[in-house]
Amino acid sequence: MAKNKFLRMHNVGIVVESLDEVVSFFSELGLELEGRAVIEGEWAGRVTGLVSQRVEIAMMVTPDGNNRLELSRFLAPAPVADHRNAPVNALGYLRVMFTVDNIDEMLARLGKYGAELVGEVVQYENAYRLCYIRGPEGILIGLAEELT
Structure with a gap:
């Protein structure tokens, strides 16, 4: 079967x-x-x-x-809980990550919509530049720029 x-x-x-x-x-x-x-x-x-x-x-x-x-x-019914400002080590949903072609340009564009960097943009080996941002309503997302 x-x-x-x-x-x-x-x-x-x-x-x-x-x-x-x-x-x-x-x-x-x-x-x-x-x-x-x-x-x-x-x-x-x-x-x-x-x-x-x-x-x-x-x-x-x-x-x-x-x-x-x-x-x-x-x-x-109305929402009963609010997890939007939970720290990145909270249990449950953490974030969705998106691949972008230019992290710096995307940060500037999303900044116009209130997005704020959570930590900093970092490079992982020779593979990625990565960061977490909070967008509207505190929504946490990740951005990844492939370097290879």
């Missing part, structure tokens, strides 16, 4: 307060808005376990078309 296999990652979800602000930030990073919709109904609550929910989502796709970010703004 053939074993079922993992096909691919579909998306990473991030819950936000200001969908417009975060969509603009990730658009500047290079992701494209694939679609936006309000999701509600009994079926949606069965998936999330929230019973009755109403959530506005924006699906963003990476330039290669292979990965997505699902940005969600919960209208009901």
Whole structure:
């Protein structure tokens, strides 16, 4: 009997307060808005376990078309916890990392959207330049510039 296999990652979800602000930030990073919709109904609550929910989502796709970010703004029920300013060694979701062609240029562009460097830009061997930044709402992401 053939074993079922993992096909691919579909998306990473991030819950936000200001969908417009975060969509603009990730658009500047290079992701494209694939679609936006309000999701509600009994079926949606069965998936999330929230019973009755109403959530506005924006699906963003990476330039290669292979990965997505699902940005969600919960209208009901209201969010119950806030992990946005957790330090990088907190348990749970840490960050999503994106490969960029020029880290310095990207930092300047994202700075216009409130992005701030967490530590500093460092070089790992002769392979990468890396950094963590906090974007709108304290969202933590990583940037990697390939050197080879």
